[in-house]
Amino acid sequence: MPISETVISEAVARYDRERDRYIKLASRVADLCRGAVVEDNAVRAQVTSRTKTVKSFEGKLRRFSRRADKNFATVDDVFAQIGDFAGVRIATYRPEDEARVAEAVEMLFCGSDGGAIDIDLKDKLKPAAGQFYRATHCQVHLPENDLVGNYENLRGASCEIQICSMMAHVWNEIEHDIGYKPEGEGPSDAERGLLEALGHLTRAGDAAITRLLAANIARMAMQTGDFADVHDFVARMRPYFPDADLSVNAGLAFDEALALDLVSIDKIRARLGDDALSPAIAAPKIQAFNAYLDEQGLSDLALNPASADLFTIAMLEADVDAIVANHAGGRGKGRPPRIFYLARAYKEFAGKQPATDQVV
Structure with a gap:
């Protein structure tokens, strides 16, 4: 049954009234993705947001x-089934980072019932058939602890997050406008042929960018002196932790290293010693701290022994008082950063260790 004119006009009027709410939602989701998904995990990506126009x-x-196949009998049906009023796109430099980004998004947001988000991997890659669409679509809601203050009225509103490589995004957008929303009778043979040619170019572009970034990492790993940025930090720390994915939680580790003036490998060695660069030493320390966190009901703060947390534990051990002081009272706007809660918990953990085993 087709959508009635009454439902269309009433749905459009309702969306016109509520659009500001979706603008706020898209902006908030994008900000969270930039920080907790991209920056915290040292992923090279661009995050953009948009809200559907009336x-x-x-x-x-x-x-x-x-x-x-589209049956919207009421206005409520329309708002329940259309999920892209607010949209965020995370365009990664490398296609290899898409899965990592999706995992981080899954951890950061929740579904409509507070549980898992809806994830749809739309992989329609069939070059022989001229199909090159590839993206991960996530339907997310803000978790309860974010629905406070100015964001309280976003309860129940969902946002669509699309994750794809930058090159895939080029093809997806052009094909969407020419193929998905065609004017007249649809794409001509010439248009389809050019879309296919563009698809092959974007796949070649993905491969070239991956190789380019690998060469960049190899060069940075040989550099000396102060770390230039978080990517330089990850590249130079990686040889010491070869079995870990140092990009994960790298933002927290790098930011705190800068705050403690641990701005180079030489300074890390001079202040913390070579043990700070040893995964064999760091792993059991993380295990003991995580066990304590679990006992205290703080398992959400648990460190990841396959990430840059292998270095974070060394900073906590050596400079926990300085870390707490750096973030005392949650300076700045909003809640204190995760490192503040980690440092506070670690200080309590260290204080409960036997005197011979104290780490602070």
């Missing part, structure tokens, strides 16, 4: 009204 929404409903 005109675009009306056009979508009118296209749906011509499809037998």
Whole structure:
């Protein structure tokens, strides 16, 4: 049954009234993705957000009204089934980072019932058939602890996060406008042929970017002196932790290293000793601290022994008082950063160790 004109007009009017809410949601989700997903995990990516315009929404409903599989009997049906009023895109430099980003998104947000988010890997890659669409679609809600203050009215509103490589994004967007929303009778043979040629170029571009970044990492690993940025930090620390994915939680480790003036490998060795660069020494310390966190009901703070947390534990052991002082009272806007809660818990943990085993 086609969507009635009454439902279309009432849905459009409702969205016009509520659009500011979705603008706020898209902006908040994008900010969280930039920080906790991209920066904290040292992923090279661009995060953008958008909110569907009223005109675009009306056009979508009118296209749906011509499809037998789209049955919206009421305005509530429309808002329950359309999930892209607010949208965020995370375009990674490398396609290899897409899965890591999706995992971080899954940990950061929740579904409509507070449980797991909906994830849909739309991998339609069939070059022989001229198909090159590839992206991961995540339907997310803000978790309860984010629905406070100015964001309290976002409860129940969902945002679509699309994850793909930058090169895939080029093809996806152009194909969407020419193929998915075609004017007239659809793409001509010439258009389809050029879309296919573009698809092959974007795949070649993905491969070239991956090789380029690998060469960049190899060069940075040979550098000396102060770390230039978090990517330089990860590249130069990686030889000491070869079995860990140092990009994970690298943002926290790098930011705290800068705050403690541990701005180079030489300074790390001079202040913390070679043990700070030993995964064999760090892993059991993480295990003991995580066990304590679990006993205290703080398992959400647990360190990851296959990540840059292998270095974070060394900083906690050596300079926990300085770390607590650096973030005392949660200076700045919003809640204190995760490192503050980690340092506070670690200080309590260290104080409960036998005198011969104290780490602080």
